Amino acid sequence: MSKIKLALVGCGGMGTRHLYGMRELLASPFNNIEPVGVCDIRLENAELAASEAETLFGYKPAVFTDMETMAVAIPDLDAVSVVTDPSVHHTVVCRALELGWHVMVEKPMAITVGACRMMIDTAARHSRILSVAENYRRDPSARLIRHILEKEWIGKPYLAWCHALGGGNTIFITPWRHIKDKGGPILDMGVHYTDLIRYQLGDIAEVYGDARLLEKLRYKPESIGDQYTFYQNRHRAMEESVPATAEDVSVALFRMESGIMVNWIMGRGGTGGIGGEMILCEEGQIASYGTRGGRAEIQRKGKDKEGHEALVEMASDFELEPLAAHFFPDCIGAENVDWRLIALEYFELGEAILHGRQVELDGLEGLKDVAAVYAILESSLAGRSVSMQEIEACQVYGYQQEIDEALGIPG
Ligand SMILES: NC(=O)c1ccc[n+]([C@@H]2O[C@H](COP(=O)([O-])OP(=O)(O)OC[C@H]3O[C@@H](n4cnc5c(N)ncnc54)[C@H](O)[C@@H]3O)[C@@H](O)[C@H]2O)c1
Structure with a gap:
């Protein structure tokens, strides 16, 4: 080959x-x-x-x-x-x-x-x-839920939420993740979720958002729960505290082009936390999909919950791409899921170069994911809701202007 x-x-x-x-x-x-x-x-x-x-x-x-x-x-x-x-x-x-x-x-x-x-x-x-x-989005659970939504097994979605808020004031992986012009925690984490939201529910039309910087000083965590030598070395060399300039807590309402409403709470700071995704449809609800190793769950109106294995069993016309099926024969992102999702990205790139396969997230898709996060921060600064059209066309740009000026990016 x-x-x-x-x-x-x-x-x-x-x-x-x-x-x-x-x-x-x-x-x-x-x-x-x-x-x-x-x-x-x-x-x-x-x-x-x-x-x-x-x-x-x-x-x-x-x-x-x-x-x-x-x-x-x-x-x-x-x-x-x-x-x-x-x-x-x-x-x-x-x-x-x-x-x-x-x-x-x-x-x-x-x-x-x-x-x-x-x-x-x-x-x-x-x-x-x-x-x-x-x-x-490459996790088998995300693929499965997208299939179920496309087939309208439980009707059309009308409301969803996406919550990933963790409290605390320790340094989130790297000091740069707290600096506005290096990529704050809302951008760094949030872009995974704007992508998942768009993957499952289509494009976003309008956003109302608000964001705060709660933890102005971040402290070195006592340990880093990662086995890789690189992370361990960096933890040893990490400064004891870092002043933060990027917002660490955000709330938003997305109105999707389809009319679906999506509620968002995302961040890393403060005292409390909340997590989980849910999609409510006309005939039931879907939960627990998307993130690495997710196990999807459906509850049809008036029925008991059905778990991931039952859904796979029922979705007889659902197939993962061959390499994903090789990695995840039970359609669950279990063994080595972090590495295997990365392997799928490399395989796709190779196929695109060698055989002209279309990449799933090209520049425009990547831009839309970034723009959706900035829509929250731009809306917060502007004090009004913003359309994705004005964010993607850089017509509303007050928040990002400061970053562009610092980095010499033409706005
Ligand atoms: N998909 C995921 O689940 C996931 C998880 C973690 C990080 N990320 C992303 O991966 C990227 C890197 O994050 P990280 O946590 O590894 O950061 P990091 O700080 O650990 O590593 C960045 C590396 O880039 C190097 N570097 C900086 N400028 C360079 C240049 N001009 N040329 C060559 N090397 C340069 C640095 O020296 C450093 O070794 C970010 O975009 C982050 O959002 C994705």
């Missing part, structure tokens, strides 16, 4: 997890990638990633600290996977496209809607593929 030559750019926490995702694909009968390089502006991060890769792949990819040197050293490189912090997605992705590579970039696609537009234009100018890595 032909394979694309691939390099990882950005070898931090998620970059490390990408290596495990690549390993899952390499070990499958569907493999269509050949990882050949790792690149990070911090040499120690690139070297650690190369050593991890050696253990995982059985060979060591070449190490780089800049993409120009990598382009000379690997002239037949097909694509890069950009897993840097979001404040540099646009500069790294645009440079990679100019160097002639196809690109997959981690969510959020970019730090502002203007930055997303730069990336879309550059990809079009260079006729390269631009794919956004968004894993939640």
